[in-house]
Amino acid sequence: MHAEKNNLKIVAGIDAGSTTTKALILDSTGKILSYHILNTGSAYWETVKECLSKALEASNLNWSNLNYVVATGYGRKLVNFANLELTEISCCAYGVAKVFPEVRMIIDIGGQDSKIIHVDRDGFVINFVLNDKCAAGTGRFLELIACSLGIPVEDLGKLAIRSTKIIEVSNVCAVFAESEVVSLRAAGADKADIVAGVCRAIARRIVGFVGQIGLKTPIVVCGGVAKNLGVIRALEEKLNTKVLVPREPQLMSALGAAIRGLEELGFLKVKVDATKLIL
Numbered sequence: 662m663h664a665e666k667n668n669l670k671i672v673a674g675i676d677a678g679s680t681t682t683k684a685l686i687l688d689s690t691g692k693i694l695s696y697h698i699l700n701t702g703s704a705y706w707e708t709v710k711e712c713l714s715k716a717l718e719a720s721n722l723n724w725s726n727l728n729y730v731v732a733t734g735y736g737r738k739l740v741n742f743a744n745l746e747l748t749e750i751s752c753c754a755y756g757v758a759k760v761f762p763e764v765r766m767i768i769d770i771g772g773q774d775s776k777i778i779h780v781d782r783d784g785f786v787i788n789f790v791l792n793d794k795c796a797a798g799t800g801r802f803l804e805l806i807a808c809s810l811g812i813p814v815e816d817l818g819k820l821a822i823r824s825t826k827i828i829e830v831s832n833v834c835a836v837f838a839e840s841e842v843v844s845l846r847a848a849g850a851d852k853a854d855i856v857a858g859v860c861r862a863i864a865r866r867i868v869g870f871v872g873q874i875g876l877k878t879p880i881v882v883c884g885g886v887a888k889n890l891g892v893i894r895a896l897e898e899k900l901n902t903k904v905l906v907p908r909e910p911q912l913m914s915a916l917g918a919a920i921r922g923l924e925e926l927g928f929l930k931v932k933v934d935a936t937k938l939i940l
Contacts, residue, residue: 670926671722672729673713674919676749676912677701677736680772680800681885682708684716685915689923691931693938695719696912705736729926731918735773747921749914750776750789756917757881758784760935761905765877768867768896768904769913770886772800777870779877784917790870798866800885803892805839806859810852817856821891824857831862838862857891864895871900878902883910909938 670689676682678701685696697716701708717723732740733752740746749769757767758780767778774793778786792798800814807814828850830841838859845855863886880902886892887910897903907913916935923931 670728670923670928671726672731672919672922672926673716673727674752674915674917674922675709675713675730675732675734675737675740675743676752676915676918677705677709677732677734677740678749678771678914679735679774681911682712682734682736683912683915684709684713685912685919686716686720686722687916687919687923687933689926689928689931691923691933693916693933693935694722696909696915696938698911701736705739709736709740729922731922731925733914733918745921745925747918750778750786750791752914752917752921753883754778754780754786754917755784755920756913756915757883758782759920759933760907760913760916760939761879761881764879764881764905766871766874766880767913768871768880768882768884770799770863770867770882770884770892772885775799775867775870775884775886777867777874779874788874790873792866792870798863798870802838802863803859803886803889806842806856809839809842810846810855812852812856815888817859818889818891818893820853821857821860821889822894823853824851824891826851826854828854828858829861830855830858857895860889860891860895861899863892864899867896868899876900876902880904881913882906883913885911887911907939912938 732743
C-alpha cells in the first residue's frame with residue numbers, strides 16, 4: 662500500500678455483508694472513483710479480495726495505491742489488511758448523513774437483518790433498533806418468497822406494483838409466511854397480489870421497529886431491499902410519509918467507512934461528491 666496516485670490519498674471502504682460485499686474507492690478530494698458489489702457466498706476472504714480488486718481496477722488503481730482501508734459489516738473482522746474496523750450501524754449512519762444531511766432516520770434493510778437508526782446532522786447515532794434474530798423484514802425473507810413463487814427476487818418489486826387486489830399476508834415469520842404464500846397460490850390468488858401482500862407484511866414489521874424509537878423525518882431507506890419498489894411503496898403508506906432512496910442503496914455503509922478513512926488521514930472537512938450513488 663501507500664503508493665499515492667497523482668499526489669492524492671486513496672482510501673477504500675469495505676462492507677463485508679452477510680449477503681453481498683461492497684468496496685468503494687474514494688480520493689482525498691472527496692470524489693468517489695469507483696465501487697463494486699459481489700455476492701458474498703461462503704468464502705468471505707476471497708470475496709473481499711476480489712471485490713476490492715475489481716473496484717480498484719475500475720479506477721486504474723491497484724492495492725499499492727491504497728493509503729487507508731476501513732472495514733465494516735458482518736465479516737469485517739476477517740478483513741485482516743484493514744487499518745480500522747467499524748460497525749455497520751456507525752458507517753451506515755455516517756455515509757447517509759454526509760449525502761443526506763437533513764435525514765434523521767435510516768431504515769437499513771439488508772440480507773439477514775434490518776436496522777432502524779436515529780441520527781443527528783453529523784451522522785452520529787442517537788438510538789437504533791436491530792433485528793438480526795429473525796428473517797422477517799429482510800432480504801432473506803424476500804428470497805424465500807421468490808423461490809416459493811418461482812420468481813427471480815429482483816423482479817418482486819416490479820410485480821408488486823402491478824397488484825390490483827389487496828391480499829394480506831398475515832404471517833411475518835418467514836417460515837409461516839412461505840407456507841401462507843403457497844396456500845394463497847394454490848387457492849388461485851394472483852402472484853402480483855401475493856407479492857404486494859408480502860411487501861406490506863415487511864413494511865408492517867419495519868414500522869413496528871420504527872415505533873420503538875419514534876418516527877423521525879426525513880427518512881432514508883437503504884440496503885439491498887431498498888431496490889424493491891413494492892416494499893418502498895408499502896413503507897410510505899404505513900409511515901404516511903415519503904422516503905428517500907439512493908440510486909445505489911447498498912453502498913451507504915461502504916461510503917461511510919471510506920469517509921472515516923479519509924478523516925483518519927487528516928481530511929476532516931472534505932465534501933464528498935456522491936452524485937453517482939444518489940441520482
